[in-house]
Amino acid sequence: MKFSIVFSFWVLLFAGFFLHAEESINDQVRRLAHELRCPTCQGLSVKESEAGIAVNMKLKIRNLLEEGKSEEEVLQYFVDRYGEWILRNPQKKGFNLLLWGLPGVVTLLAIILFFFSAKKWVVRSEKTRERELSEEDKVQIEKDLEKFNSLQ
Amino acid sequence: MNKRVYFLVGFVFILSVLGIFYYGLFFSSDPKEIPSALIGKKAKPFTVTTFDGRKVSLDQFKGQPVILNFWASWCVSCRNEARLLEKLHRMYTPMGAVFIGIAINDKRVDSLAFIRKYGKTYMTAPDDAMGSISLDYGVSAVPETFFIDKAGIIQHKHLSEINLELVHEFVSKQLAL
Numbered sequence: 444m445k446f447s448i449v450f451s452f453w454v455l456l457f458a459g460f461f462l463h464a465e466e467s468i469n470d471q472v473r474r475l476a477h478e479l480r481c482p483t484c485q486g487l488s489v490k491e492s493e494a495g496i497a498v499n500m501k502l503k504i505r506n507l508l509e510e511g512k513s514e515e516e517v518l519q520y521f522v523d524r525y526g527e528w529i530l531r532n533p534q535k536k537g538f539n540l541l542l543w544g545l546p547g548v549v550t551l552l553a554i555i556l557f558f559f560s561a562k563k564w565v566v567r568s569e570k571t572r573e574r575e576l577s578e579e580d581k582v583q584i585e586k587d588l589e590k591f592n593s594l595q
Numbered sequence: 596m597n598k599r600v601y602f603l604v605g606f607v608f609i610l611s612v613l614g615i616f617y618y619g620l621f622f623s624s625d626p627k628e629i630p631s632a633l634i635g636k637k638a639k640p641f642t643v644t645t646f647d648g649r650k651v652s653l654d655q656f657k658g659q660p661v662i663l664n665f666w667a668s669w670c671v672s673c674r675n676e677a678r679l680l681e682k683l684h685r686m687y688t689p690m691g692a693v694f695i696g697i698a699i700n701d702k703r704v705d706s707l708a709f710i711r712k713y714g715k716t717y718m719t720a721p722d723d724a725m726g727s728i729s730l731d732y733g734v735s736a737v738p739e740t741f742f743i744d745k746a747g748i749i750q751h752k753h754l755s756e757i758n759l760e761l762v763h764e765f766v767s768k769q770l771a772l
Contacts, residue, residue: 482735495700
């Protein structure tokens with residue numbers, strides 16, 4: 444009885460370990476397939492596509508991972524053969540850094556520009572509010588008010 | 596002064612965007628022409644067993660220009676180029692060129708029926724179940740043809756149906772005809 448409990452425990456432990464390992468390689472395949480562009484489809488990743496070549500690519504990813512290749516090495520395998528074009532996200536190095544950085548820089552510049560413009564608008568409106576009315580303006584306002592009252 | 600600068604910056608920005616659109620519409624490359632990272636590089640070695648049972652390696656053709664064609668029986672363009680490829684093989688193989696056809700994502704029985712129907716007599720072999728050779732050559736669709744020179748370097752990749760001029764130009768140059 445005691446032996447069977449201990450035996451079951453170890454079997455479950457090993458089964459759990461292997462199931463987890465299997466699951467993690469599936470996750471890796473899915474993640475890497477999502478990062479690669481399907482060469483025959485339009486706007487689809489390898490993960491989303493069921494085209495023959497995309498299916499082959501998924502099998503190859505699994506095969507390379509099982510051979511012990513790292514995720515970077517798997518992606519590099521495809522870049523070496525298809526070019527950087529195969530990656531859905533350009534690599535963050537060299538000229539590509541401009542692609543990644545430019546949107547942030549433009550947004551920052553826009554915020555700075557907006558901040559200074561807004562400040563200028565506030566100062567201008569405050570100045571307008573503070574301005575004293577000239578005698579001429581006062582007379583004109585009086586005249587307009589009289590005209591307005593006579594119309595009522 | 597400030598207004599003028601703002602106007603100028605805005606004008607340049609709009610002009611740049613329009614310029615990019617114009618370039619994209621009229622001058623960019625054909626989206627079907629996927630760039631190959633393998634041009635000018637050594638062709639990946641492979642060994643296959645042909646449909647008629649011969650073991651063939653790319654290495655054994657060193658010193659000969661190789662026309663490596665990827666095809667499938669279900670591909671319409673492959674049907675269109677099948678007879679031309681056979682004709683080119685009969686024309687240039689006696690002069691020293693090598694024609695190899697690799698069937699990808701195809702059932703063996705369908706490939707064999709295709710070979711019979713179009714009278715293919717040059718070396719044809721199936722890729723493995725994972726399409727290892729086609730992936731090694733960065734094949735994106737069929738038909739796709741690679742021109743490998745006498746030194747084993749990939750000189751050119753052609754996507755879609757092959758044409759006589761392309762093969763003639765390559766083989767003539769390689770064999771100094």
